[in-house]
Amino acid sequence: MKIGIIGAMREEITPLLEIFGKYEEFSLGGNRFYCISYKDSQIFIAYSKIGKVHSALTASSMILHFGCEKIIFSGVAGGLRSDLKVGDLMIATKLCQHDVDITAFGHPLGFIPESKVYVETDAELNDIARTVAKKHDTLLKEGIIASGDQFIASGQKKQWLIENFSADAVEMEGASVAVVCDLLNVPFCIFRSISDSADGEADVSFDEFLDSSARVSANFVKNMVDTLLNIGK
Numbered sequence: 001m002k003i004g005i006i007g008a009m010r011e012e013i014t015p016l017l018e019i020f021g022k023y024e025e026f027s028l029g030g031n032r033f034y035c036i037s038y039k040d041s042q043i044f045i046a047y048s049k050i051g052k053v054h055s056a057l058t059a060s061s062m063i064l065h066f067g068c069e070k071i072i073f074s075g076v077a078g079g080l081r082s083d084l085k086v087g088d089l090m091i092a093t094k095l096c097q098h099d100v101d102i103t104a105f106g107h108p109l110g111f112i113p114e115s116k117v118y119v120e121t122d123a124e125l126n127d128i129a130r131t132v133a134k135k136h137d138t139l140l141k142e143g144i145i146a147s148g149d150q151f152i153a154s155g156q157k158k159q160w161l162i163e164n165f166s167a168d169a170v171e172m173e174g175a176s177v178a179v180v181c182d183l184l185n186v187p188f189c190i191f192r193s194i195s196d197s198a199d200g201e202a203d204v205s206f207d208e209f210l211d212s213s214a215r216v217s218a219n220f221v222k223n224m225v226d227t228l229l230n231i232g233k
């Protein structure tokens, strides 16, 4: 099996490269893809750079060039719910693009004609994630993730995301990876560990907790990959 693991920032994939060890490197589209031979399978790891365009390109390259059959996103997010604290791990049930706005033409916020506001993540991968969480005694929270090309650092914008999208967490890449995988029929799941609360202190919190929260997500993704590769054996 070929599995693609995407992070947005170098810090989000560094723990994964440390965990998996030896890799081969390939360059494509401004990304470096780290290819690991693991348990008769291949794992491709890359960080896309921040934002929806970059992550869409990386997901497309993983699928169309490297032939990845499943995509896992690992990284950090801003928590919008009061029970989502720094270091908590969540999996996205569905994702939306909060910065899509063609309401001037009567469309709902976040809607693009011939597309949909929310893209659901893969039910089977999410079930596997729940099993992995139980096995490793990890609290895995679930929720809606809103993605946009903005770092959210205000209570007002946070409230807007909750009211308009029922969002539980916010980041800048998940929904674009979701759209690419959905359109190309590749199962995907999105893990995010909370680095901040998307409020007035979000920038300071993000800088402080990026590494540790990225590690929480990466450690879980390693267990997820092990479980995925053991299924059917």
Ligand code: ADE
Pocket: 076, 077, 078, 150, 151, 152, 153, 170, 171, 172, 195, 196, 197, 198, 199, 202, 206
């Ligand atoms: N990723 C982590 N925290 C974030 C925030 N507050 N806004 C957007 N993306 C994030």
